[in-house]
Amino acid sequence: MKKFAMGSLVLLLAMSFVFGAGVKEDKKQFIGLAMPETHVERWQMDGAALKADAIAKGYDAEVAFGDADQTKQNAQVSDFITKGADLLIIGSINNGVVSAVADARRDGVEVIAYDRLIMDTDQYDYYITFDNFKVGQFQGRAIVEALGLATTTSVKYITLFAGSPTDNNAFYFFDGAMSELRPYVEKGVLKIVGPAPLASSDTANFTRIATENWRADLAKQRMENLLNGDAKNYVLDAVLAPNDTLARAIIEALLTDAKYINKIPVVTGQDGELASIKFIRDGKQAMTVFKDTRDLAKAAIILADAILKGETPNIPGARLDTETYNTGKKYIKSYLLEPINVTKDNYEKVMIDSGYYTADQLR
Numbered sequence: 188m189k190k191f192a193m194g195s196l197v198l199l200l201a202m203s204f205v206f207g208a209g210v211k212e213d214k215k216q217f218i219g220l221a222m223p224e225t226h227v228e229r230w231q232m233d234g235a236a237l238k239a240d241a242i243a244k245g246y247d248a249e250v251a252f253g254d255a256d257q258t259k260q261n262a263q264v265s266d267f268i269t270k271g272a273d274l275l276i277i278g279s280i281n282n283g284v285v286s287a288v289a290d291a292r293r294d295g296v297e298v299i300a301y302d303r304l305i306m307d308t309d310q311y312d313y314y315i316t317f318d319n320f321k322v323g324q325f326q327g328r329a330i331v332e333a334l335g336l337a338t339t340t341s342v343k344y345i346t347l348f349a350g351s352p353t354d355n356n357a358f359y360f361f362d363g364a365m366s367e368l369r370p371y372v373e374k375g376v377l378k379i380v381g382p383a384p385l386a387s388s389d390t391a392n393f394t395r396i397a398t399e400n401w402r403a404d405l406a407k408q409r410m411e412n413l414l415n416g417d418a419k420n421y422v423l424d425a426v427l428a429p430n431d432t433l434a435r436a437i438i439e440a441l442l443t444d445a446k447y448i449n450k451i452p453v454v455t456g457q458d459g460e461l462a463s464i465k466f467i468r469d470g471k472q473a474m475t476v477f478k479d480t481r482d483l484a485k486a487a488i489i490l491a492d493a494i495l496k497g498e499t500p501n502i503p504g505a506r507l508d509t510e511t512y513n514t515g516k517k518y519i520k521s522y523l524l525e526p527i528n529v530t531k532d533n534y535e536k537v538m539i540d541s542g543y544y545t546a547d548q549l550r
Contacts, residue, residue: 216495218488219267220250221260221277223303227401227432229458229480230278233302236484237276244492255400257283268294274491276301280400281353285310297494300519301487304355309516313494315487315505317478318523319356323363325528326455329474330364330425333453336371343424345452346380346413348406348437349387350429352397358387360429360457368427381417398429403436410440422446425453431463434472459529461548464538467531468549477527477537486524 218241222234234250241248249267253260257280264287267275275291277284278301285308291298298311305311330336334343345368350357361384369385371377384392398406406428426441428434434456441447441454451471456463459477466472486502493500500507505522512521529537538544 215245215247216273217247217249217267217271218491219264219270219272219275220248221264221267221275221279222250222252222301223260223278223280224255224400225252226255226403227430227458228460229478232480233278233484236481237301237487240485240488241491244488246488246491253280255280257281260284261287265290268296272296274299274495276487276491277305279303279305282306297491299487299490299494302356302483304512304514304519304521306355307515309514312520313490314512314519314521315483315490315502316356316521316523317483317526319359320363320366322457322476322478322526323360323365324367325363325474325476325526326360326427326429326457327364327367329455329528329530330427330453331367331371333473334377334424336376339376342376342378344378344380344418344421345425345427346410346418346423347382347384347396347427348409348429348433349393349397350433351399351401352394353399354401357397357429358393361387361393364427364455380421380423381413398433401430401432403432406433407436407440410437411443414440414444423452426455428455429457431456431458431460431472431475434475435462435466438466438471459538459543461544464529464534464544465549467529467534470531474528474530477529477543478524479527479541479543481543482524486522490522 220234220237222230225231238248238250251263260280268291274297276299284305288298288305288308288310292310300314302316304314349361365385372379382392382395387393426437428437434454438454441451453473456472456475459475463472463475486505489502490500502522505524508521508523509518512519527537539546
């Protein structure tokens with residue numbers, strides 16, 4: 188009887204081990220998604236798309252928004268690591284994220300920097316974004332073409348805005364735009380009103396046009412100050428605005444000045460936000476640069492999947508760049524997607540026909 192009981196116990200333990208091992212093997216890998224904020228519309232869409240694509244590929248996934256607070260985002264990353272994340276996709280807020288990235292590397296968790304290069308660290312290997320220099324080129328070229336700078340003999344007036352100085356992309360956007368605008372400034376047909384950096388490397392002046400944390404209220408306030416100060420005795424022909432959120436705030440400020448009620452300057456943008464597409468349709472905003480978050484999210488999860496499987500990434504529509512993006516510690520493997528220039532002429536095809544927005548949303 189004792190022999191029978193002992194044999195049964197051994198059998199039960201063996202079965203428990205087998206089934207337990209089976210459960211462990213079937214456990215889904217977990218991807219933590221840390222997005223910087225929600226006050227810029229596109230980040231909400233990024234977070235949702237990343238989570239949906241990760242789940243569709245068979246992963247567990249959770250998204251957290253940092254509310255533009257790096258301390259909060261670091262705590263969210265730490266929570267993901269504690270929960271057993273196998274990989275993290277981080278759209279950082281500022282360089283304070285480097286400690287969280289170091290924690291991930293210490294625990295063997297891979298990190299993909301998402302749309303914002305994480306600077307001053309060598310503790311991660313992958314970055315995925317759009318061609319941000321080209322984004323700026325689209326913005327600068329839109330101004331060149333709208334003002335006819337290639338053929339004009341009269342002076343046109345522009346004021347410059349840039350994105351957050353804590354976001355490495357802001358420098359690429361600005362330098363891309365100035366690669367198109369600078370020749371006309373030097374030729375004398377384009378005059379910059381207010382601070383006039385010709386490159387982001389002009390740190391003192393770039394800081395003066397930068398917009399901390401991409402905050403619309405700061406952009407609006409600065410535009411109002413310009414209208415009452417440096418730009419008071421000029422009629423602006425264009426405003427270089429780095430994204431749609433700031434563009435609309437700038438336009439709102441411009442419309443408080445009587446001389447712009449019936450003639451809004453050429454104002455650029457980026458992100459294809461719904462409110463800005465309406466502005467473009469209505470002639471208030473000149474253009475935006477659309478970076479389809481669906482494509483970026485899908486590409487990021489394809490990259491994550493390859494990393495977790497130990498495979499060489501093959502991402503349709505993205506090119507690998509190993510020589511441009513340097514954190515200050517090393518060059519990062521960067522996968523770059525192509526942005527799309529959106530104007531009044533093509534917004535329906537790009538934004539509606541693609542299914543990104545519906546026609547009802549634009550009513």
